[in-house]
Structures are given as structure tokens and as C-alpha cells.
Amino acid sequence: MRRALTFCGVLQMKKGFLFNYLIALVIILTLNFILPRLMPGDPLQAIYGCEAMIVMTPELKAELTRRFSLDMSLDRQFQSYIASLLRGDFGHSYFYNVPVSKVILGCFPWTILLVGLALFISTGLGVLAGVESGYRRGLPPDRFLLGLFMGLSGLPDFFIGILLLLVFGVSLGLVPLAGAVTPYSGQGTAAIVLDVLHHLALPLAALVLSRITAIYLLTRNTMITTLGENFIITARAKGCANHVIRYRHAGRNSLLPVVTAAGLQLSHLITGALFVEIVFSYPGLGTLLYNSLLTRDYPLLQGILLLATLTVLTVNFLVDIIYSKIDPRICYAH
């Protein structure tokens, strides 16, 4: 099974998973292309929604039909769809009356901020808790942490968000109920940063709480396995201090599965962020998605979901490449 790790071999592996991602990409694009056209009735109506059709003039209709190549064969339509995507043209948002890409770009930074911070904090806290818990397996602190995190994993992300909102926002009134900044309050950089953090605290906490269990359990399991290895006994025999063994010997080796899981974790975080943002009306992609669903703004909806999917695919691909670099034992089955 062990493939000789030549340069050629590494290149082949990369081609292997590059191919997987290409297939995934084709599936996603085809789905995005075919879904509106599968709907009964006028495809233009499915693409733009019923409301847009009411105000549409015949000239505009003809122009749009030409732009989507709706009067041509299906493969020509697909070609023009891909071509417009490559130009960065995601369509025109009917509700906001601006190009979809513009609307999305306005919201995307907030989601990146939320997801990025959540990734760092949940990984950091999860690894820390996992290392401490795994080191004290079976003792009261470990049992407490295990019970706590197992309980958390049963709550859907939006329900955690709702609970936090009800407790800290509605009942205690500690944090704002919606939005990302207080309008017209900008007085100096420090005040703005504090304001942003104040608004960010609850959505971030909800996202971290909903995703931390996976990291914690992964680290804890690896920690337990690693602690049984011979080099730990050697380290003890050398007289290493406990915290050195815990973090430098065992903890460091428990990081590997966390890195593999990071891609998966990020795709869950992005999905979770969409839901958490809706709960807190945080002005990122999630709230935009919710609004586009309420207003039936289909081009916007497609653009948001396409962007989210592409982000997940890209990140997973990068993680796969990084992972094969840090752990050369990885060979894919195909």
C-alpha cells in the first residue's frame, strides 16, 4: 500500500484530489444552472421570480432572454452561464436593483470576520480543553467537560443563538439585539472597534459553542491515544515536567487531526454562520440570504449560495494540500 514518496507521486496525489474538486465544482455549477430551468413555466420567471415579472416590459424581457441565451439550445445556455460567471457577473438583484456581486461584497466581510474569529477561538479553546481533559481522563474535570460539550453538541446552532439572544439580549439587556454597528456613533477608531466587538460577541459565542465540541472530542481522543505511546514514557523517564509532557510532547502530536478537520470545520462554520446571523440579524451573508428568500430574489440567492459553496470547496482543497505536506503518510485511495 505504501506508495513511494517521489515527487511524481506527490504530484499524482494532488491531481487526484484536484479532480475530485473539479467534479464537485461541475456538479455545483450544473445544479445552479439547471434548477431554475427545471421549474415549470417561463425560465425567466424562475430565474427572476414572480414579482419581477409583473413590472417587466417586453423590451426588457427580450433583452434578458438574449442575455441568458434562453432562445438557444441548453448547452449554449450553459456556455453563456459559465462565461458570465467567469466575468464575475452573478446576475442582477431585482430587490436591491444593483448587480448581485455588489450586494454580496458589501456583506461578505462581516461573515469573514465572524467565521474567521470563530475558527480561531473554537480551535484554540477546543484544543486547550481537549488536551487538559484527555490528560485527566476519567477524573472529575474531564467528566465535567465531556458532559458539557456532549450536551452542547445536541443543540442546533440557531437554537444556541436564540438562547444566548434571549438570555443576554432580551432578559439581561447586556448586548444589542441586532446589527453589527451602532449607526452614527463613529467617534475614533477605538470606539468603533469596541462597538463592533460588542455587536459581535453573541453571534461569535453562539458559533463557537456550536462548533467547539468536534474539536474538543477530536483532540481528547488523540490525546488519550498519544499518552499511551512509548515516547511519553521516555519523556517521563527523562524527568520532564508535567506541563512539558502535556503540551510539548502529547499536545503537539494531537494537533494533526485538528488540522485535517479544519476544512470540515470551516464548512460547518460557514453553514452555521448563515443561521446564526439570521438569529442576530447580523448584516452578513446569512441575513442577506434570509432576505433574499423572503423577497424571492433568486439571482441574489443563487449568488450567495454559490459563493458560500465555492469558499468551502477552496478551503477544503487548500487543507488537503497542506495536510499532505505536513503528514506525508497520507495517500488517497484513488
Next chain:
Amino acid sequence: MHINYWGEVKRDGFGCAGLAMLALLAFMAAGAPILSQYPPAEYTGAIFQPPSAQYWLGTNDVGQDIWAQLLYGARTTLAVGSGAALLSLLLSILAGGLAAMAGGFWDRALMRLVDALIVIPPVIVAILAAAYFRPGITMLIVLLSAFLWPDGARMVRSQVLSVKERMHVSAARTFGAGWLYLLLRHVIPELGPVLTAIMVLNFRRAVFMEAGLSFLGVSDPAVISWGKMMQQALSFSYLEVWKWWLIPAGAALSMTIAALTCTGFALEKTMNPRLKKEMRSGNACNKRIDCIVQRPAGFERYKPYP
């Protein structure tokens, strides 16, 4: 592998708790018309009522009885969850079984497809499809199964690969049995516990996804669902109603997921006796399900039989 799985799960504390909660849910769902005084979608005559003897959990903004909605919501959750678990299991068996039994081109093609599908974020694509279809219960089951089967197919494939080398399967093959016959008569019966584990896992994921989709409001408006109740209740968070409208729905949803997690955990412990020695509960919640079932040796590089 002759273990009394049912007995083992019953003996396990987590297993008992999980099964008890599932039984309670099934009871709620089955007895919904008897346990509630009003049909769930009917106007009862008063809006925003607090809980009382007449309305056990009060009424919502359009005067529907919340307790009745909670009970009928259990029906939706269980129907979608079990339906999607069954259908996706069927797809997994077909794809994984065909890949393992036929080998060669089929194996490469199907596993390539599985590898590609696994990197697609299921919830996001499900939202997109649901936004167009506005799925009812049946459509939801089909939609969710389409995203749930690849993980199971991988597990089924690896298990079939190890089972099909056993003596009785070879014997049947020498008598001229085809791959479908071998799969159905000789291989699948041996895979009972693994298939149950896959089903429990998919059940849990389907419940999660259904709740998420109805929370976004992309499912059929006529379907009563806990996710939808939470969505509707959330817009009235400035009133007191969330205490008896939002929280019960969320609690019921969390209980369902906890029940499935516990059952899955107990099953996993039964199937993998190595876990019994230590409290290693991680994998039950870990969505990378490959790690639950130990891959048999030689799984990675498999040569189809000549």
C-alpha cells in the same frame, strides 16, 4: 461477530436513555390527535394566550394551539428523519455494494463520485434546491437523502469488501450467483449492525437539516415543523411568548438529537468492543463517520477479483 446487539444496547445507560426518548417521541407523534384538543392548523379563537388548562402551551400569533403544533411537529421530524435515513441507506447499499462487488470501472467511478460529493457542503446546496422546490415531506426526504448517501456508501463499500472474501460468499459465487444476489442474500445480512449505525447517524443529520431548512422557511408552508415554529416565534421575541412557544420547540428538537446521539453512541460501543475499556465518546458526534467503523486491512488498495 455474534453479539446480541439489542441486549447490549439495552444494558448501556446511554442506549437506554436514547431509546426511551425516541419511544417518547414516537408516542407523541402517534398520539398527536388524542393528546391535543385542537387540530394544529386551526384558529382556536384567541391569539397570544399564555399557557392555561385550555391551551397547554398557549396560542400563537394566528391563534393556533402551540401544544398541538409541537405534537404534530414530532410527526414531521420523525417522518423526515426516518424516511431520509431509510432512503439514503438504500442508496448507500446500492452504490457501496455495487462498487465493492463489481469492482473495476464501477468501483472507480462510484467512489470518485462519492469523493466529489463529500466535499460539497450539504446544507448550503439543500437550501438552494429547497428554495426552488418548496419541498413537502416526501420531497424533503428525497432531497436530504441525495446529500446523505455518500458517507454511508463509503462505509458499506469497505464492509462489503471484507465480507465478500468469506468462505460462504465464495461458495455461492462458484455456484454462479450474480453480484446483486450475493449482495442481498449473503453480504447484507452480515452487515446489520453497521447499517443500523449508518441509519442512526443519517437520522440525526436529517433531523438537523430539516430543522435548518424549515427555520429558513424554505420548506412547504403547510408542513408543521419545529424549525418553522422557532422561526415564527423569533419574530416576536419582544413579547413574553417565546417562553412557551420558542423554548418548547427548541427543547423538543434538542431532545430528538440527543436521543439519536445516545443511541448511536451505545451502538458504536457495542460494535467496537475496544471502546468499552475507556470512555471514548467522541465519534458519536463526529460527522466524519469513517472513523466509527474500523476499516478492514487492505481497504485502501483493493483489487477486484478476477
